[in-house]
Amino acid sequence: MMNIKLSQIKAWIDCEIPTEYLDTFVNGTCIDSRKIEQSNLFIPFKGEHVDGHRFVAQTIESGAGASFWQKDVPNPPQGPIILVEDTLQALQALAKAYLKHVNPKVVAITGSNGKTTTKDMVECVLRQSFKVKKTQGNYNNEIGCPLTILDLDADTEVSILEMGMSGFGEIKELTEIAEPDVAIITNIGESHMQDLGSREGIASAKFEITEGLNEEGLCIWDGDEPLLKPLVETMQHKHISVGLNDTNDVSIHTSQISNSGINFQLNNEQSIYHLNILGEHNVKNATYAIQVAKHFGVSEDIIQDALNHLELTDMRMQRIETEKYGLFINDAYNASPTSMKAAIDTLHNMEQDAKTLVLADVLELGDISKEMHEQVGEYLLNKDIQTLITYGEEAAHISNKAQNHIAQTIHFETKEEIVEYLSEHLDSNAVTLFKGSRGMALETIIQSLT
Template sequence: MKLDLKELTGIAVSTAGNIENTVIHGVTKDSRQSSPQSLYIPISGEKFDGHRFLMQAIEQGAVASLWKEGTPLPEGLESSFPLLYVKDTVESLQQMAKLYLRKVKPVVIAVTGSNGKTTTKDLLEAVVSTTFKTHKTQGNYNNHIGLPLTILSMDNDTEVIILEMGMSNFGEISLLSRLSEPDLAIVTNIGESHIEYLGSREGIAKAKLEIRDGLKESGLLIVDGDEPLLQHLSSPNVLKCGYGEDCTVKIVNQDGDEDGFTFELEGENMVYSLPLLGTHNVKNAAYAIAVGHYLNIEDSAVNDGLKNLTLTNMRLEKYRGLNGALLINDAYNASPTSMAAAIEAVKGLPNYKRKAVVLGDMYELGPTEEKMHRGVAEYIDAEITDVIAIGEKGKWIGEEVLKKGKPGPNVSIFNKKEEASDAIRSLLSKDTAVLFKASRGMALETIIKPFIEDVQEAGK
């Protein structure tokens, strides 16, 4: 970005220092990182106060700062140093982002959902960047602080910005949507993530649909057309993607193997190719294709984008393991819905005699967490040959699979992930595919590393 500091004076209660002649090339909230020509955003948390680190931020390249009214200035600060005095630095950060969006005027695509947000964001970038200069959320910068920082990190000539919107409670998506005023909004699905705070899947659906609160009047809402909790949505400005008869973007003629899928959309002549595992990712790709159509991107360019997709880490990543085994790292996070989808992806793999799943704890499921873990066993049938259940909660999955009796998979249960290493190693052969899936807190990917023979992704 490039912005004259004087353009931001409207968000300030008052100013100090040399405002007129200061140009900023970015914003930062981290005084430890090199940030040349940046505006420092001091944020106060429960355990720290960013105002204490202004001098350090200046050493790292900050040339101006927001400053909460009434907060003492650090000793040694030059009187000419530009300051924008505000009532609340986080709210002012959000106001800055809104102002910058209106200055750059990109097409804004907002993405939320219980599962698949990040993969859909990556698919959108793959498609849109074939034709437009595109910027997207990096990492997990998808909350009330991360999203405005994402906006303020885009270049001045950005044509499309893709914003991932996360939440754990009511009102959070609404704030992000009103801040960014999207042209297109996508709800990937309704799962169980954060049900601990939202009470039910109905509550989750209500919270996710807050993405409409800032949607432009002429904006387009794209949703999971196979989700009953979204069936009530009906207007010319709503697209439903999926497999059902009521879907306005209907997936047909789907075929797949371990290298991905080919599929079509009803009424089109294009055969799309997607180098990803999991039927659920075909639907995520359909969202990206629908956006491509909205932006008048050529179908051939859309398909090229999908074929050249680069995913964020730990989303059904494939690795060649010891003895030629296929290792599938989907350990970034987990909910019952995403775990079931990942298991189905493994079941759909051809050419593997042994299909194993290493499953761990899922968090933030509330008082019904045991029932939800045990419910995963419903998706584990004779197509899965081995189940390795790990953790205090993950063990419930293994116990429930054992209850189903034979015929069924071999089941091993471990309290700690490190204890499962020998059991995993014993499975590995060229005829074996192994899925690793658990919530982020388990860091399940750490037990995969010793078994990776080829550091490059399998098939690449």
């Protein structure tokens, strides 16, 4: 993590620091006064309900090396205080300068679905060849991304940055801080439709990630998404399309799907890759990672070996084996109509005879929510799934449409009812997949059962 003198910060960003503290070192950053560690740089923010400046003196007493202080806040305390015009802008400027100081290769990742999975895969295929550090958790916004950068060790060789957004201009801000060597756009879904108005708007907002690409930068994008094609055609940078269609620069051909994973080839070449996780949609995410690794000169053998030992962040097609209830697939971290359809395909392709699908609301769809949920229900036509359980006001539209397609369709008002039902109807030969938006927290059902 960042370990520098305040004199270095003064040289990098527009700020004022008392002369007597210029030789003071700060080690790492912190935005929560309750979690301050020795020599941290504390970053206070003026929030709607709480002003972090109230805790600055306390953090200094607790061992913080220094703290930012916004100039429009009166009465800064004595001590190692860094006066800045705006603490968020100062954090971002410091991150940009520190990233240039460390000078790693930067891989930036955005998309409606699959950002975290792709991030994990990129780390997996690079870590044998480079010292790699990736975004932790959901630190992918205007605060989290700079904090991730400032957490880089001085000898980091590759920084993998996940970039999320809820509106226009947000990814542009992040990519201009990071100036990535590689930018990946995993797909365009329906998330944030209520803020961005249309899938075209979402595509435009995600495509902002290319605006910060450095001069020799590479864009790797979902070539099966027609909304991205006209945007990519305006680019000056090198770009590679990835997808299932043969018209892509890199076309994916899946040769085998089983409960133990997926085998696939690229451009009909001889090399066969094995992905040890579920979900055919994850093959595209893996292919993005393969292209990054090849771009950075990683050998075919290392890439194949890495994918064989891939581990994903929890709640992304996470397998949970139980003696009593069979296999749970926890894909409940988040959801969109697109990712729900991918989850349905995953369950359809599994080998068990007793398949149960538990779906909850997809949030933030705005006026088209009913239509989108009904499309998921229609998608269940001719799928090898025996039981559908839905939970949530919007998810009821799924079960209403699917009741003619699935042998048993049940809508529950509470998660407690779902727990009770599953405990009575599952056995050791069953497989049950859980999918819903983060706010629906379907993983609590699994926790109750296990």
